[in-house]
Amino acid sequence: MTAALHAAGLRVPGRLEPLDLDIGPGELVAVVGPNGAGKSTLLQALAGLLECEGAVAWEGRPLHRIPAIERGRLLAWVGQEAHFEFAFPVREVVAQGRYAWDDDPSGIAEALAELDLTHLADRPVTRLSGGERHRVGLARALATQAPIQLWDEPVAQLDVRHALEVLRLARQRVDAGGTLLVSLHDLRAAYRFDRVLVLDRGSLVGNGPPHDILTAPLIREVFRVEATFVQSLVPELPRD
């Protein structure tokens, strides 16, 4: 099966060492690594938002051959920063996700509801809290209905209920055949993913199922913290 995301010799000088990668379709993949390891750089490079060396392909098509408008239909990227300078109402920001579909409005109301934004739909996006603004960015990405979704630290600023909800939505998209690559700081959440990529100082140092990859020695080596594995109370992620 053709990989949803393919990278060969992908390199961003000074920020990302050459790496090869094949993801999906139908895979939920986490990217972890310390601050400055290159998580955001990897996501931006795969999304075609950075000058980089090497080859990137989406669904088997070389990125440089995909016209701008089709890129908007195939892949949605959500940045780490959720800063909006102009006071568009939330609904209009989410509706921007339909740009590549000629502003066809289908899916906007669902995306608002999925991110618990329906009651904020008419509020200017500049008057939201940081976490609410992140949810607006995610809702806009969901509204694109793009099969490939790259989310850069989507849950770092969310409260636990909304964070769990976002992880549930990610799983739901994947179950529907989508492909998701999500960068995370919370290693505990990464165990719920199908696969984990570990970045350290710009290099890919781990790539595989979370229980095989996120071991105490690797966590010590990459994150310089001692990790102990314990049985603990973990709120179960609802699966539907």
Next chain:
Amino acid sequence: MRPRLALPLLLLLLALAFLASLAFGELRLSFSQVLNALGGGGDELARTVVRDFRLPRALIGLAAGAALGASGVVMQAFFRNPLASPGLLGVSSGGALGAVAVLALGPMAGFAAATLWALPVASILGAFAATGAVLMLAQRGAGTERLLLSGVALNALLGAGTSFLLTTTVGHFEVNAQILFWLMGGLESRAWEHVAMAVPGILVACLLLLPLGRAMNLLSLGEQSARSLGVDVRRLRRQLIVLSTLLTALATAVAGIIGFVGLVVPHVLRLAFGPDHRRLLPYSMLGGATFLLACDLVTRVFPLGLRLGVVTALIGGPFFLWLLRRPR
């Protein structure tokens, strides 16, 4: 305010300002005299005043105001900064320096007759040079401080160039007066040749800008997200910067430096009708035209020797300070 009312309201205000521009002045005419004169009737004096003097002046005021208003909206979306405008960033100063260079050096080089058409060309070159400098100094999405400080530096540098040309031409009274005209902005003694010089270009640039509003909405909320949502950002940015610089340059070529239109007009309209560029672009063109015509009327109705650029600055300066103090 309800956006549905905006277009009729703005059109009405513009029509009033335009008619008033034709009616007021040293020779006070009634609206019916104006309409008669426009239709080719009425007495000869009124006809001459309206058709040869006031009509070209009003058309240039309308076009320059629309150009500056549109240019301001575009620069704000481009830099993702509501405080960006052609005047503050130094683009107007670049256009003025180009025009002043032609005025100062043209007669010395002995091609005075060619200066009329050399003006807009030099103004366009100067404005594009300034835009290039701003693009180098302040990256996209640059913070307000960086953007405005590079504007301060650029304005000072270009102003120094203009002052230099002013002092080198001190012996030529005519030339000196013309340069002062550019520095303070104004619509006096604008004739049909000036209309031909600027109005078609401004009209075309405005028409080319209008369909870009939808993509500008996405760009104004982030360049990378706009690109990932399907906007051809490189192409859009090129179109926006070329058209807005051209608009500022043409307005400056025929009316001199007129500050604050591109800042005040889009701001007021954004507060009243929201930030959607599909509406904000045409509204700012209409609003800019109305604002400039109204300011020009002030210079004519109150014979205090006020210059147009002085009036827009008197309104725009305090407004800008209020904006800076306003919590965002």
